[in-house]
Amino acid sequence: MRLESRWNSLSAGNQAPAALNGSAFTNLLFATLARCQDNAVPMLERVKFPSYVLWPASEMDEETQSPTAERNKSFLEEVNFPEPGIINLDMIRSSYLEEGQHGETRRLHQLEPVILERIKTLRLEFKNILRIDHLWVLPNLTKLCLNCNKIEVIEHIGMLTALKELNLSFNYITKIENLETLVNLEVLSLFGNRITRIENLEALDKLVILSIGNNLINVLDGIDRLRFVNSLKVLNLEGNPIAKLPDFPLSQYVTAILPQLNYYEYVFIKDEARDAAQKRFYRELREIEAKQEKEIHDRETEARERAEAERLASSFVEHLDRQQLYETMWRADDDGRVLMLIGAPAQELAEDYEKDVYELTQKIYKLGLERFNERDADIKDFLSCLEEGRQEFQSLGQKHIEEFMQYRDKTFEEASVILRELETCEENGPEHVQLCEAMDTTNAQFDEALNELWQNLMAQELHLHEAIEESTLNFEHRFTRLMSSFVEESQLYFLQLRHVCEHFSESMTDAVSRFISDKLAQHDLDSVPQPLRICIDDRESLLNLVDAMKATHIARIEEREDRMADRSKEFITNYVEKLNKEEIERHRAKILEINSFMEMMRKAIANLPEEIHAELLLQQE
Template identity: 55%
Template sequence: MPNLTKLSLNCNKIEVIEHIDMLTALKELDLSFNYIERIENIEKLINLEVLSLFNNQITQIQNLDTLEKLVILSLGNNKIGSTKGIERFRFLKDLRVLNLQGNPISRSARFQMDLYVAAVLPDVKYYEYKTVTEEMRHKGREKYYRELREIEANEEKEILARAAKAKEEYDEKRLASSFVEYLNEHQLYESLWKGDEDGYALLRIGQPATDLAEEYDNDMYDVTQEIYKYGLERFEERELEINEFKENLEEGQLLIQQMGQEVIEEFLRHKELVFERATAVLKALELRTLHGEDEESPESLELVDQFDKITMQFDDTINDVWQQLMSQELHLHESIEESTVNFQRRIQEMMAKFVEQVQTYFGQLRDIAIHFSENMSEVSTHYINTKLALQDFEDVPPELLHCMEDREAILNLIAGMKDAHIQRIDEREDRLMVRSRDFIENMIDELNNAELERNRAKILEINSFLELMSESLASLHTEIREAIMNDEA
């Protein structure tokens, strides 16, 4: 039941909180008077406003940090013997009512829990269902000065850590959505050498090779920086397009919703008048029957005929309302489908331009890799010739010793290095291409599926509502009969 908002499981024999973490729409949860020992598996219930764990076996306050919408929290009559965890409620900015009465910590003669809560939780207005006064807060801050000072210091550190983590997560998501993650530094260049020990050994043949490698790294970095910056620019452009589309979608849905509401309100006003007439007719008919009047008498038949006409007219009205609401919904559904197709076309065009430019950059990266391998061939050949001429092989890297006897081997090694590097560049390019294509497909699939579910739910809602209205008139006769019988009794 993903739409459930209130769940009461109090007065059972529940020992473990489990199997409710998917009920993310819950606003009220009552688990009081059970045998629960640990607060757990409710971290995902982020819409909770009221939580009661009163009269359980809980020993520790924990796992409540994510419930940022919590307003009322009852942990009374448990086995909590420490204040540890109470300070975490400072992050629950909507928390106004807290109950910890009946716990060992609140019964301690040496510890005044009400003053501690008043000092530590400035947003809490009621503790144990009594108002927290400014005088209590003042006394609490004086009495628990050291504890409050330590809590505030730790809180400041955590706030900074949370902010840093949030920024890191945002940047990571932003980069991933831009398809240019791990291209903002020297990551691509470093990845070229992974698994290529022989090729990497070439960098140890002397200063000329080191200089070439540094130039290679810088050239690669310059191009990946272009890809990185371009990717972020196009990401911002796409985000604007996506947000504008979603805003227009919401505006269209809201407009149709308002139009539908007007139709329903007008219908409900009409329904009241119809039900008043129907009630008067049915009461007259039931009273005649109750007083022994003949059901086939002209007066009774006239009343039955009047009710039948009222019913037929009401059914016609329901049908008209159904036609109006369905017409509005059909118009909205077709408009959303058309808008989604146009949106998909625009996004695909934007992505095609992005991919085309990025492919140009990756072509430059391949040219840089080829240029590097050509220069390394010259440097390596000169290095080998020098070593052979001097017959000096002491500082030759072990991976290159076999090249001293076979000059073609060094060229093959460089060719292998070039192929490996270009393959890595191709793989990174392919990954970007695939992810950019999947991004569009997944987003459009999500939009279409969401609209399909919305449309089905709306049609079901319209049909259910009007069926209920029709049934309410049909059941009116029975309700009036029972009411009259009760009055007579």
């Protein structure tokens, strides 16, 4: 009744639009059900049942004295009040085996081994859990229910990156934390906790529903941060101290500052209500927008840079578009920094060195983008050809099935006539024997046609599978040649980078030698930097410094070269493996589809006599 009245109250007072699309209606219904469920638990907790309320006092005294009553009492205590503890593997396995199964299905389900990687949903409700742990064994978990426990800290769930729904309602949580890595989270319920402020939710880019009612939130700070969660459509803050402030309509404030929101407290936000709210909180909205303007710009810039980095990573020339390689060459190069202490001569050489390195890295960068466009076009052509081939075979198979379905309709019509005559004729009579023979002939012909269809469809599918495998192999060879050509061309530029490094090292040797010679001639050894004084009387020390600098720079160049070569090989291997895996999955699914169709046709003709018999009985009635 509460659910019905709740739904009626939502739809009666013009709180919902006249017409909702499928997605909006689903979200509203889901939110309404969740709210009713959330409110049910505290209502039940307020109901106090006296011990042994079902027994009269005279019978109660007698029952409580018996050993059976003591055993029942301990059993009930164990069921209703489990010992407080931490999530462990045994709890995970037992909850999975008990979930959603009944009768024989449950018995068979419990006989199967528990493969933790396959668990998608886990419900650990009313378990008296104090602490979250051991969930790292469930990498593919998409729904986790931990409501109605005694959890105080959100922890040890950061590795559940596939999680889409998380229910932590009715616990003792005081702070929202450790959710940043749950990038696929869509539904988050923190209803009925002890949270004092909204925080640490900006990273949840896919969050759609947030229920955080009946907490201790007493400040507005943090609500404005939800503006960065563009996917947020449903928010519930009812029952918090800020929702009870006199002369402050929290619903209007939320409606004004969160333009992406569609429902607040499970009530649809109308356009006129949003306009009125934005007019009332115009000043607050402007202040929030001004404060977040720079952050929004920074986030957009970061998103563009991230997208560009992904594009460059696909072309294997990431971090080569500016001076990144040159900067890494000097990073942790203490010997080179010592040589640079001679001042202007070294600085001039370094500037020329930087210019030469930049020119060569730009050539590698442009080459990578050019080859990436060629590879991308080649991949698109290949995938287009694959899709055309699949569509062609799909059309051919569909044609065979349509022809068979026409034959099936005709055969079933003839068989229906024969079966109706069999129902009316005398059993074991001459006519009955002839009709049975005719029915056997019809069944045999249908089975033969079905087998012929199966052979045609399977032959087409096998031919398509082999053609795709061969095309993928040819694509791999062609793609490998393209990648090898790119790597070889880039290696020529890396070779020139090494020559530039060697030339710079030789120039630095001459510059430092002249610097020391000038200081010796001027008898001004005190102006020689302390780290270079060892080179005054020992040229070998100078050569060692230069060689160490050159080795460091060349090592950075070779690391970048090896990284490009290795990643290009990995890309080919991974992409071809992905193509083969997708084709194997498609091939298996198609075979299952064909066999399922055959089985359906066999069942259809096998069930035809029963259907005709039932139809005749209905006509007689």
